Amino acid sequence: MKINNEKTDILSVLFTEEQIAARVQELADQLSADYAGKDPLFVCVLKGASFFYADICRKMSTRIFMDFIAVSSYANNSKSTGVVRIIKDLDKNITGRHVIIVEDIIDSGLTLQYLTDLFNSRKPASVKTLTLLDKITEHKLVIAPNYCGFEIPDHFVVGYGLDYSDYYRNLPYIGVLNPTVYQ
Ligand code: PRP
Numbered sequence: 001m002k003i004n005n006e007k008t009d010i011l012s013v014l015f016t017e018e019q020i021a022a023r024v025q026e027l028a029d030q031l032s033a034d035y036a037g038k039d040p041l042f043v044c045v046l047k048g049a050s051f052f053y054a055d056i057c058r059k060m061s062t063r064i065f066m067d068f069i070a071v072s073s074y075a076n077n078s079k080s081t082g083v084v085r086i087i088k089d090l091d092k093n094i095t096g097r098h099v100i101i102v103e104d105i106i107d108s109g110l111t112l113q114y115l116t117d118l119f120n121s122r123k124p125a126s127v128k129t130l131t132l133l134d135k136i137t138e139h140k141l142v143i144a145p146n147y148c149g150f151e152i153p154d155h156f157v158v159g160y161g162l163d164y165s166d167y168y169r170n171l172p173y174i175g176v177l178n179p180t181v182y183q
Contacts, residue, residue: 009168010175014157015150017172020132023149024052027130028059031100031147036062038125040098043090045115046070047169048104051161052132052149056102067092073111084114094124100147104161105133109143116143133157133174156182 015023031040042064044053057066070088101115112129119127132149156179158164159171164182168175 006168006171009178009181010158010171011178012176013173014152014155014176015160015174020149020160020174021055023132024055025059027147027149028056028061031056031130032061035064035098035100038098039063039065040100041065041067041092041094043099043101043115043119044068045101045103045111046088048161048163049102049132052104053102056130065092069115071111071115084111086118094119094122097124099124099127101127101129103129103131103145105135105157106131106143106145107135107137112145113143132160133162 042053042057042060044050044066046068047070057064067090068088069086069090072085072087073083099119101112101119103112106112112131116127116129128146129143130147131145134145134148134151135154136151137154156164156177157174158168158177159174161169162174163169164177168177
């Protein structure tokens with residue numbers, strides 16, 4: 001791993017701060033309309049979704065509730081096995097609640113599929129999924145998010161919460177990582 005600096009590590013900016021903010025506002029407007037009067041519970045999947053979650057929650061014009069879950073994929077070499085370990089579960093009981101799972105990115109879809117199945121087993125009123133980025137890959141599971149910010153090609157992206165080995169999360173934009181950093 002060769003972390004140099006932002007100028008050389010980021011190949012290109014995929015979405016600027018302004019583009020992200022505009023799309024977040026659009027998503028919040030749509031969600032505010034769809035969930036008016038339903039008191040939805042927004043669930044943040046730590047850590048990557050943290051900035052997106054904070055921004056979209058503040059743009060909601062209807063009453064919402066907030067909770068957090070931390071998960072870790074069991075890796076099998078570089079391939080995810082689809083088994084997700086819960087590191088921190090929800091604090092709240094979701095039975096009878098309208099739940100929205102908030103993710104930063106869908107790659108294989110395994111994490112979101114696992115969480116959707118887990119939450120559905122707890123008898124909520126509904127479970128929907130919201131992701132900022134949906135990566136279009138050949139190995140994707142058949143899981144389509146209910147709400148999506150942007151579809152992106154199969155690049156390694158960082159910033160606005162997304163990391164490489166915990167680096168770059170605090171970049172205010174989303175950029176494509178230079179392969180020289182991880183090759
Ligand atoms: C990332 C991302 C999703 C998951 C998507 O989390 O935040 O939770 O991977 O990948 P999948 O669709 O292939 O399951 P990561 O495990 O990197 O943790 P982080 O959010 O703390 O960065």
